[in-house]
Amino acid sequence: MVKAIIAPSILSADFANLGCECHRMFDCRSDWIHIDVMDGHFVPNITMGPPIISSLRKEIPKGNKDGSSPSFFDCHMMVSNPAQWVPEIAKAGGDQYTFHYEATENPLELVKLIKANGMKAACAIKPGTPVDVLFPLAEYLDMALIMTVEPGFGGQKFMANMMPKVEELRLKYPTLNIQVDGGLGRDTIPAAAKAGANVIVAGTSVFKAQDAAEMILFLRSQVDQ
Numbered sequence: 001m002v003k004a005i006i007a008p009s010i011l012s013a014d015f016a017n018l019g020c021e022c023h024r025m026f027d028c029r030s031d032w033i034h035i036d037v038m039d040g041h042f043v044p045n046i047t048m049g050p051p052i053i054s055s056l057r058k059e060i061p062k063g064n065k066d067g068s069s070p071s072f073f074d075c076h077m078m079v080s081n082p083a084q085w086v087p088e089i090a091k092a093g094g095d096q097y098t099f100h101y102e103a104t105e106n107p108l109e110l111v112k113l114i115k116a117n118g119m120k121a122a123c124a125i126k127p128g129t130p131v132d133v134l135f136p137l138a139e140y141l142d143m144a145l146i147m148t149v150e151p152g153f154g155g156q157k158f159m160a161n162m163m164p165k166v167e168e169l170r171l172k173y174p175t176l177n178i179q180v181d182g183g184l185g186r187d188t189i190p191a192a193a194k195a196g197a198n199v200i201v202a203g204t205s206v207f208k209a210q211d212a213a214e215m216i217l218f219l220r221s222q223v224d225q
C-alpha cells in the first residue's frame with residue numbers, strides 16, 4: 001500500500017506572508033508544499049517562479065532526499081517549455097519537478113534532464129489527455145499527476161470523471177505515487193482515495209479551513225485506511 005502524502009497548494013496562501021504560510025502548513029503536519037508555477041502561456045495565469053522558490057527555500061532548508069522530512073517542494077510546472085526551467089528550479093531548491101505531458105515532445109529526455117539536475121521527476125496530464133500516454137513513462141517516474149481540474153486556477157470544481165484514469169493507473173502500478181490536483185476537499189477526497197490516489201494536493205480546502213491541521217489529518221485518514 002502506498003502511503004498518503006498531503007501537499008497543500010500555496011496558490012491559495014496569503015502571498016504577502018508566503019514564508020509563514022509554508023511554516024504553518026508544515027506545522028499542521030503537511031508532508032509537502034505544492035508550488036504551482038504558471039507562465040501565462042501554457043495556462044492563462046501567471047503565478048510564481050524560481051526567485052520565490054529560492055526565497056522560500058531559505059526559510060525552509062532542504063531535508064531528506066526521499067521526501068520523508070517535512071520540507072519537500074513539489075513543483076508543478078504549468079509552462080510551455082518545461083526543459084528550459086529545470087536547472088533554475090533545481091538551483092532554487094525544488095525537490096520534485098512535475099512537467100506536463102502536453103508541453104513536451106520528448107518526455108523521457110526531460111525525465112533524464114530532471115534527474116540529472118538532482119530532482120525527482122513527475123509527469124502530469126490535463127483532463128483531456130488519455131491516461132495511456134503515461135504507460136511507457138511510468139517506470140521512470142517518481143510520480144504521475146492526474147489533473148482533476150483544467151490547470152490554471154485554484155478553487156475549481158473536482159472532476160469526478162477523472163477517477164477511472166486513477167483506477168487504471170493504480171491497477172497497473174501498485175507502488176507508484178499517484179497525485180490528484182484540483183478541487184480536493186472533504187467531499188471529494190473519498191472518491192480520489194477509493195480510486196487509488198495517494199498524493200493529495202489541496203489548496204482552497206486546506207488554506208481556507210478553520211482548522212488546517214484537522215483538514216490535513218482528515219485528508220490523510222481517507223487515504224490511509
Ligand code: DX5
Nearest residue numbers: 009151152154155183203204
Ligand atoms: C491548478 C493548480 C492547483 C490548485 C489547486 O492549476 O494546479 O494546484 O492550486 O487548488 P484547489 O485545491 O483550490 O482546487
Ligand code: ZN
Nearest residue numbers: 009036076181
Ligand atoms: Zn498544481
